[in-house]
Amino acid sequence: MGARTLLPLPSGNLAAIPAMLLIAMSRATMTSAGVCGNNMATYYVQPDWLAQRAIHPKDETIRVAIEQLIERYDIKNRNILSLGSGFAYEERHLVELGKNRMTAIDNNKDIEPILRKAPTGEMIYIIGDARKKLPGSFDVLYVSSLLPDEVRRHQIASNPSWLDRKAKHGFGIDPDQWPIWRGPFHRIIMRHVRALNRGGLLIVQSYAYSLDPHFHKHYLSALRLQLRLHRMVLLEIHSFVQ
Numbered sequence: 001m002g003a004r005t006l007l008p009l010p011s012g013n014l015a016a017i018p019a020m021l022l023i024a025m026s027r028a029t030m031t032s033a034g035v036c037g038n039n040m041a042t043y044y045v046q047p048d049w050l051a052q053r054a055i056h057p058k059d060e061t062i063r064v065a066i067e068q069l070i071e072r073y074d075i076k077n078r079n080i081l082s083l084g085s086g087f088a089y090e091e092r093h094l095v096e097l098g099k100n101r102m103t104a105i106d107n108n109k110d111i112e113p114i115l116r117k118a119p120t121g122e123m124i125y126i127i128g129d130a131r132k133k134l135p136g137s138f139d140v141l142y143v144s145s146l147l148p149d150e151v152r153r154h155q156i157a158s159n160p161s162w163l164d165r166k167a168k169h170g171f172g173i174d175p176d177q178w179p180i181w182r183g184p185f186h187r188i189i190m191r192h193v194r195a196l197n198r199g200g201l202l203i204v205q206s207y208a209y210s211l212d213p214h215f216h217k218h219y220l221s222a223l224r225l226q227l228r229l230h231r232m233v234l235l236e237i238h239s240f241v242q
């Protein structure tokens with residue numbers, strides 16, 4: 001997990017999912033775990049319960065992609081925290097294929113009635129705000145299109161703030177370019193990074209408002225900078241188009 005090189009995934013199944021950007025990183029050092037948040041309803045459910053209630057049309061593609069991730073990064077028997085996990089389409093496969101322990105969190109209250117009916121199982125599903133700190137530490141922080149993260153990235157890229165516009169103008173930077181001083185990931189994500197164990201992984205997928213890192217010349221530098229501030233290194237980034 002110490003490599004810094006950018007490598008392609010061994011086969012192309014992820015490419016079947018449109019406009020997905022996958023980023024995987026390793027954490028260099030350890031800091032303390034978060035403390036418990038409150039007002040969160042916690043359920044212990046079978047990992048496939050939600051996914052079976054609304055079957056994803058690309059479930060097989062997702063399964064194969066998750067299988068590749070598990071093999072590539074040896075994500076087996078690990079503690080995983082997933083933010084904004086929705087119907088746990090990816091998370092269930094992480095549990096089932098990798099025998100991982102999963103804590104998933106989402107603030108979508110519509111999911112709660114479905115969880116209430118779920119048979120007891122090994123996946124911990126929390127209905128609550130991912131902004132809150134959670135107890136424990138994790139080996140993998142998994143984020144697949146967390147809404148606040150996607151919206152923020154989209155706004156920075158397409159509708160920059162007055163301050164960003166002024167600064168770009170002042171530094172002679174193309175107004176359409178990603179500003180290097182803006183970390184690509186939302187602080188919600190970076191807060192939970194603190195609960196990662198030494199050598200742990202942060203995996204972020206963006207498919208709602210993906211941006212093209214080939215166009216945004218400073219995007220990778222901004223990402224590396226943000227990670228370095230959290231004592232992490234970028235392992236890989238993949239950009240997929242349909």
Ligand SMILES: C[S@@+](CC[C@H](N)C(=O)[O-])C[C@H]1O[C@@H](n2cnc3c(N)ncnc32)[C@H](O)[C@@H]1O
Nearest residue numbers: 084085086106107108129130144145146147148
């Ligand atoms: C685009 S969906 C992604 C769902 C799932 N990860 C997937 O890939 O199918 C975005 C998810 O982020 C969740 N979300 C938005 N804000 C959140 C917050 N503050 N805390 C927890 N979840 C949040 C939404 O409820 C929604 O399920």
